[in-house]
Amino acid sequence: MNKEDGGVNAVAVEALTKVYGGKPVVDGVSFTVREGEFFGILGPNGAGKTTTLEMMEGLRKADGGSVSLLGASPHPRNTSLLPRIGVQLQSSAFFERLTAKEQLVTFGALYGVEADRVDDVLALVGLTEEAHTREDKLSGGQRQRLSIACALVHDPELLFLDEPTASLDPQARRNLWDVLRGIKDRGKTIVYTTHYIEEAERLCDRIAILDHGQVIAMDTPDALVRDLDTRVSMDLPQGVLSLDEVRSLPDVQDVREEGSKICFTATDTNAVMHVLSERGDAGHLQTRTASLEDVFLELTGREYRS
Ligand SMILES: Nc1ncnc2c1ncn2[C@@H]1O[C@H](COP(=O)(O)OP(=O)(O)OP(=O)(O)O)[C@@H](O)[C@H]1O
Ligand SMILES: [Mg+2]
Structure with a gap:
């Protein structure tokens, strides 16, 4: 793992590029994320957040540049990395007809997770009462939390979340902020995307602002605002x-x-x-x-x- 600024990098992205239809939608993106850091990728719709994240997760092939997760390359599929990373996709897919708890047990089984752990994760995301509710009967916000629970069930050290708070009501968003802060407090590294400016400002240690596939600013929220020579x-x-x-x-x-x-x-x-x-x-x-x-x-x- 490479070191920078005295910390250990959990993620290093270098000149990452993706081209669709001859147009670069991710255009030379570079950044590092330190271990234990809460790193936000903020940008409007279509900025290239999901494409960037999915190349980092090893789910999409980059057209240029490199990604290193915990010192290894995620693409082509790197099975030794899988137990160490957790991935929540923008549109989550669940196994059909299973309850919230059964979903987690099934995901967990892929990683050899103990059954006790499933109850802990349900509690962590505030779904204990919905444990026996079928996934298709959950509300949108509850499904969102279940998808985060699925990404967390094997206790990964590095977590990728794609707009985990989108379409939640204000109360559910705040509850989820607490969940995310709790995960960070347990020493995990979080890379997450959002289009909510105020939320990124509150949650993240550092933010990369992405626009038209390029990082147009990157720093701590305070420093980004402080450096602004604005009236x-x-x-x-x-x-x-x-x-x-x-x-x-x-x-x-x-x-x-x-x-x-x-x-x-x-x-x-x-x-x-x-x-x-x-x-x-x-x-x-x-x-x-x-x-x-x-x-x-x-x-x-x-x-x-x-
Ligand atoms: N599979 C694909 N084929 C062609 N174009 C794509 C594909 N995936 C993404 N794009 C295009 O790449 C651009 C970036 O998309 P991306 O999904 O990464 O944006 P985003 O920042 O995640 O947006 P949102 O906030 O809406 O989720 C968009 O213009 C989109 O249309
Ligand atoms: Mg997206």
């Missing part, structure tokens, strides 16, 4: 200052009325605050700090549409 969005309720007064504030741009507010941007929040405090109006100022959406906008010139 801070601010607003004041109407009636506090006139439009002209707002325009005369230091380093203010993009002044406009939006409903009951006057909105503007500035680079130096403190200078604006200073002037407003002297007038006794500072309490009215609302600021919105930069987010990963701003990173995307800055890099691509267009809004992020998940």
Whole structure:
């Protein structure tokens, strides 16, 4: 295994490429994931997340570049890697007519997993009460959790999850975040895809933002936002200052009325605050700090549409 930044790499992807119909849909993607890291691949629909992940999992053949998982190549199919990695696909397939528990027992049997382990995994993903429910009678969110349980049943050290929280209600998504954090706390490495910016920001140690098959930014969520040389969005309720007064504030741009507010941007929040405090109006100022959406906008010139 190669080492970088003092940590051990669980995954190393180098110049990975996939071409469909003469068009590169994954176009020279490179990154490493350290052991124990929660690594997110974030990007809008069609960005190439699933294609990248499935080449990493050894399920699709790359047209160029290389993948190393735990020091070995996943393609052609590498049976020595299989017990060490867990894979959840974007569209999960289950054995027909089996209950949640039977699904796990069946998947587990492929890896020689003890029956006790199945109950633990059901509990881990919050499906204990549904253990004897047939898979086709589960709700969408419960099926999603069952597919994660199937990826986890053999206790792999490296877990790949393709949009595990898609189509879950807010409560189920939060529950799943707890499950994923719990898996990370047990020292597992997680590579996951999502198109939810806010979720990636909360869960991931590092994020690669993928767009049109290319990594356009990669770092910790904080660093991605910190490095952004963006103006801070601010607003004041109407009636506090006139439009002209707002325009005369230091380093203010993009002044406009939006409903009951006057909105503007500035680079130096403190200078604006200073002037407003002297007038006794500072309490009215609302600021919105930069987010990963701003990173995307800055890099691509267009809004992020998940
Ligand atoms: N088997 C295939 N044959 C031809 N084109 C494909 C194939 N698989 C994916 N593509 C194309 O590659 C591009 C990337 O697809 P991919 O499924 O990797 O995107 P994604 O980021 O996972 O999107 P989503 O968020 O919708 O899951 C898309 O334009 C898609 O149409
Ligand atoms: Mg996908």
